Amino acid sequence: MTIAHIRSLFHATVWLACLLSAFAPAWAASLGYEGGDIIVADYVGRIAVFDREMVFKNYLETNFNLVGGLTLTSNGELVAAGRLPGSIRRYNPAGDLVDVIVGGTELGYPIDIKTGPGDLLYVATQTAAVAELTLAGSLQRTFGSLQDPQAIAVLPNGELWVGHGTDSSDYLAKNPIQVFSLTSGELLRTIPLVSIHEVGTMHYSATSDTVLLTAPTFGIVYEYAIDCTLVRQFDSGATRYAYGVTRADNGLVYVTGQLTGNVARYHANGTFLDSIDLGPYVERPIGIIQVPVPEPAGTGLLTVGLAVFFVTRRRLRL
Numbered sequence: 001m002t003i004a005h006i007r008s009l010f011h012a013t014v015w016l017a018c019l020l021s022a023f024a025p026a027w028a029a030s031l032g033y034e035g036g037d038i039i040v041a042d043y044v045g046r047i048a049v050f051d052r053e054m055v056f057k058n059y060l061e062t063n064f065n066l067v068g069g070l071t072l073t074s075n076g077e078l079v080a081a082g083r084l085p086g087s088i089r090r091y092n093p094a095g096d097l098v099d100v101i102v103g104g105t106e107l108g109y110p111i112d113i114k115t116g117p118g119d120l121l122y123v124a125t126q127t128a129a130v131a132e133l134t135l136a137g138s139l140q141r142t143f144g145s146l147q148d149p150q151a152i153a154v155l156p157n158g159e160l161w162v163g164h165g166t167d168s169s170d171y172l173a174k175n176p177i178q179v180f181s182l183t184s185g186e187l188l189r190t191i192p193l194v195s196i197h198e199v200g201t202m203h204y205s206a207t208s209d210t211v212l213l214t215a216p217t218f219g220i221v222y223e224y225a226i227d228c229t230l231v232r233q234f235d236s237g238a239t240r241y242a243y244g245v246t247r248a249d250n251g252l253v254y255v256t257g258q259l260t261g262n263v264a265r266y267h268a269n270g271t272f273l274d275s276i277d278l279g280p281y282v283e284r285p286i287g288i289i290q291v292p293v294p295e296p297a298g299t300g301l302l303t304v305g306l307a308v309f310f311v312t313r314r315r316l317r318l
Contacts, residue, residue, distance in 0.1 A: 077091060079135075161180075
């Protein structure tokens, strides 16, 4: 193979990589959702897809009563929990409905949902326990005898954090966050809540190795280290009944305001950035999540092309 042939191969590989990078995002954008998208579920049954700047793209769902919690499986499928009737729906990135789990007493009124090791689902039932299910809906076990489990975070260290709603017998009671072992199912410790009495949802952030949680009644977001120490309290006042929270790949924290119909965005240090009105696309937003960003299309081919070019050129010189 001559140098001219090698150069032709290299140029063709680069050209193919550029074509894939240019056309793949446009093709993917016409489907259900893609890497980097922000997905929001609302109180009236819609699941809406936005870009990072919260520009509306499309709906995945418009008729899923009281849909709230959102999570993603290892292969990128979206799993959503709806409270009435208690059910779980799963969608693929193309926007197709893959499966529906209609639960009985084990699902209760599911509001928050997270995936764990082996794509097991952990569901906050708002009844008396957290349910562990397979993707097919088979109940594996439950965690604890709990008061209104409402918020869940699954940590990579094998812990399950559970936050609670208000105690119907004492609305001023401050139920602590309970930390369970995913291995044994045992209660490991509790995290006392000093100034709030309700946790809306929780989100484990891998980039910061912390847990974000919302206090809906006060419209506040807190950030905890995995050793249970409080890292910071985010500025308040940008939302009414702050519920959903997620940290995006741009470093910003996104928080839904259920009563204000907006998403408030914060810098990583907790300072307020801006507020984005989601109407008319979303009404009373609840759950929010970002789809992970995959490796850019064509990067692998470009890397292979460079390797072929430089290795072959070196051999010819020898």
